[in-house]
Amino acid sequence: MSTPPSVLVIDDEPRSVEVMARILREEFDVHVASGAAEARGILEANWIQAIFCDQRMPGLTGVQFLSEVRDRWPDIVRMIVTGYTEPDDMIDAINAAGIYQYITKPWHPDQLLLAARNATHLFAMQRDHERLSLELRLAPPAAEGRLVRQRERVRGSYHFESIIRTPTSPLNETCRQAAKAAAFDIPVLIQGETGTGKELMARALHYASQRDTGAFVAVNCGAIPDELLESELFGHRKGAFTGAHANRRGLVEEADGGTLFLDEIGDISAAFQVKLLRFLQEGEFRALGTNETTRVDVRVLAATHRDLREEVRAGRFREDLYFRLSAMVLTIPPLRDRPDDVRVLANHLLDAACLRHGRHVRGFTPDTMAALIRHDWPGNVRELQNEVLRMLVLAEQDALGVELLSPGLRATGDGDGARHGVGPMDSIPHTGPLQQRMDVLEAQILMETIVRCGWNKSLTARELGLSRVGLRAKLDRYGIVPNAGQRTIQ
Template sequence: MSKHEILIVDDEPANLQKLKRTFLTDYTVHEAKTGDEALLILKERPVVAIVTDQRMPGMSGVNLLRQAREVRPDSIRIILTGFTEVEYLMDAINQGQVHRYITKPWEPVALKEALRQEIERWQLRKENERLSEELRLANEQLEKENFRLRQEIESLEPAGKQLVYESQEMRELMRLIDRVVPTNSTVLIQGETGTGKELLARYVHDQSPRADQPFIPVNCGAIPSELIESAFFGHKKGSFTGAIENRKGHFELAHQGTLYLDEIGEAPLDLQVKLLRVLQDAEIMPVGAQVAKKVDVRIIASTNRVLSREVEAGRFRQDLFFRLNVFAVFVPPLRTRRDDIVALSRYFLDRCRRRLNKPIPSFDPQTLALLRGFDWPGNVRELENEVERMVILSEPDQPIPASMVSERVRLASSTGGSDAGGLKEKVAEFERSLILEALRRHGHNRSHAADALGISRQTIIAKLKQYQLDDETAEG
């Protein structure tokens, strides 16, 4: 084990040699005859302890230790002095500039023991700092692991997150999204409420190189103004009333991962200013901190507002809009991608019957026709609620009949416009398309297509005759 390095300072050569003989056996000893010479050594060598005389020409021992504290703040500082200077030294000790004073004439054995005790305390302090740092790093890792596991559990639950689509509009959107996934570029997701913006943000994160790091979603409009700075940037213990411990903010929690700024259009102007600064400098200043912290965070923001109009109205900062509008995408509302309504309905049915433990095989074709014909102003979220309601009301082991559909949905579908035909015609047209699609998917095997539709083989044969479908290639 290497010896600790110490520095001895005295302007008298005889005293310097006596000090050297005292410590040379146990330590690596550096010598200096003046304060200036001592400071140069401190800047170059990892000195653990300084033992200096008080009375020296030029720079006194106390002044040396005061400056040494700036160069080596953790070093042990011992001063050798006469009895007449003790009162003066006590003030220096109280200010933390001197750890211990030894009165002259000093005995080598007593001086060695005094230094040994101070170094022992120094080692304990260093070990405590090391363990505290290890604990801090371990807690940070556990925090990140906790976020990762929580996200994994969410994805495994029946109510887990999954992108479900069949429409051309969503296929084109996903082709765009897949281009930006592997980058660190900021993504701005725009779309009506309930269209699945957070789901899309999670997809970007989960498919990116940051997938093993935290995904932190934050609703920008739901944080009280007085807590915004602490919530986003963290705070130090004692920085304000109630700050009983150091706490990380959203940016630091998302370090090396993704921060999802949900409803960024709702962010108050004072938050917009602070967000802009972080996006520009990639660093945060926790409340009560003296030094800024660097953060490595990918930003994904979403809004149900048209941000360019918000900028024109003075409600959103133009410079922040430019920072966020790096890669902007628009999630189309459900009414413009009706091909997704059936797929989503079946997905929600499967999820609900698992969660509610209710064996409902499928929808009646008329039910799907009604769902497909509705505009869904609340988008995917509203459709999900409607399906759950129908599952609760329906009888087990029976397809969900059209009578289970909410009255508002039935009425809207039945008054959908004369140019599109009446409800009966719409249902028939939709039922016909479902049967043809099922037959196509199952190689024109009537039995398999009937199972997929949740009807009997006799029913599908009857429907083929009813709609005069030419299905000569159908098997079985």
């Protein structure tokens, strides 16, 4: 059983000492003294953590004695017990003796116990702080070595070679350009469809740059309401708006000396485009609720799934902001234009998922891999990752077969439907649970009908007896989308 914390009670009135000691002995090892001389002897012989000292004593006052304690035993938490609470006296006591708390008479037993708990807890925290500070002073080489090794591990996880692709991948040219741009401290705009890995490319740019020891701070501009985005990026002061209960540093300041990644930059409003342009031009900003200007040194990388040149022509994106963001433009090709990459990506994602979830499988059957390669992947790598994880969750054999594929990918065959993961009617699996086989049939009926209707969703919904919302939900469920360039009529 651990030893209870030790406290010292000093009062020249025996009755007062007796009552305080009786209450405190419920949780503490209590020492008592009637005056300063007796208290000194106790302090020299015992490890005291907190003192309750009466202010009015013969000889030295409580403040005078606690000032002496502060000089000789500075770690002890000091408290005054008094019936007098003149403000000037309290200020003098705090300055002279470093008083932690005033306890006024008459006090309540619960108040006394709470004060003792807080004081001994503070004493323990001070000791832990001193120990940690000493360890940090004694072990900087080891700490620095750990930091260097951790930084190398992170850098190894985010570099251009770690972006999974084949030697003939269209992504190779993008990575080659990115590697050249990384060495120059210029803004880079990364374009690509959702799920293609724009943030991964941005991190690779950061860790290949001279700012690799600084922070990489990412913010999704499309996921934050416009009225909150300014506070998120530039911070705010207490009271700047309803709910601003404390000062807050913005992400721009967090990225000082490193890289700020603005994802989905094409989604910000026209009003915020002006504020962002001002920051990019001046390299400084004002937090909400203050007129003070803060200057930072950050490299800005931005990403978007939109065609920003078209957005500029349409008047939805400022031309001057576009040129501020796009000293270099990198375009990540969609997965449908990288069919050879699907095989290596699927195997890599499967290995990572097995490691993370403690599973072991041999890999994909040939038919499964063929279906994966044939699919358009409108959600790109993110969709492929979800598909692989789903198959691993459902797997009962040591190889992932076609029966584990989502309904929209499971069927095989040629023709327009095969391009979308949906095959002809004779490709319904001859084995497997009834619901899975029904899902394949439903997907094929949907595909055949919407193709025959020229991708007119209203006409398709009427023919199938569905609402447009119901049709859209089924198309999303089975991953049925038109070929690139085909126009969808709502």
